[in-house]
């Protein structure tokens with residue numbers, strides 16, 4: 001049996017197409033996407049994955065219609081209400097990362113609450129990228145580095161200490177659903193050596209077997 005990868009990252013794509021093909025509003029696709037997150041977290045715990053990272057909203061996604069953005073920004077609150085108990089029971093620590101200060105205040109408050117209330121869990125770390133862009137993370141890190149250390153740096157490791165994701169191990173397997181084969185500005189440095197897996201299914205149809213295939217067929 002192959003070793004279970006330490007860190008799996010997923011670009012959860014295809015919520016919109018899933019909904020449109022069913023004659024539903026795009027928001028229904030995002031809600032169904034949240035249910036897929038629940039299933040995937042359960043599966044990751046069962047499979048023994050220690051780090052699961054999900055791309056929920058990119059820094060480019062603000063360009064979408066306001067109604068859709070508003071719904072996505074409300075989802076962390078639904079996620080908190082419906083999932084917090086099960087997450088704590090399963091030992092899942094939740095961390096959000098990205099340019100969090102630019103989020104609506106209500107969204108920021110509820111994600112902080114989610115992080116605080118799961119901080120002591122250690123079976124799985126679930127990291128959710130919200131308002132994340134890799135280029136933003138790198139440029140922000142360089143700005144902070146220049147302020148903290150005018151001598152400059154020699155190695156990538158020193159720069160990494162200034163990333164939002166500084167505690168995150170490098171990605172071993174990167175999955176993207178919906179058939180698209182792009183990186184969309186996600187974890188460009190952290191996934192420099194990751195194995196890429198592209199899956200045709202839309203994110204709301206993502207299942208445990210797809211995760212287990214993605215981590216074993218290598």
Ligand code: IPE
Pocket residue numbers: 012013014015016017018056057058061072178
């Ligand atoms: C991914 O699904 C979720 C987000 C980017 C918020 P999409 O909403 O991108 O779904 P498609 O690509 O339009 O089908």
Ligand code: IPE
Pocket residue numbers: 011012013014055056057058061180182184
């Ligand atoms: C990338 O998906 C971001 C997430 C999966 C959250 P998009 O659907 O927004 O990406 P592009 O625009 O197709 O590259």
Ligand code: MG
Pocket residue numbers: 013014015
């Ligand atoms: Mg998409």
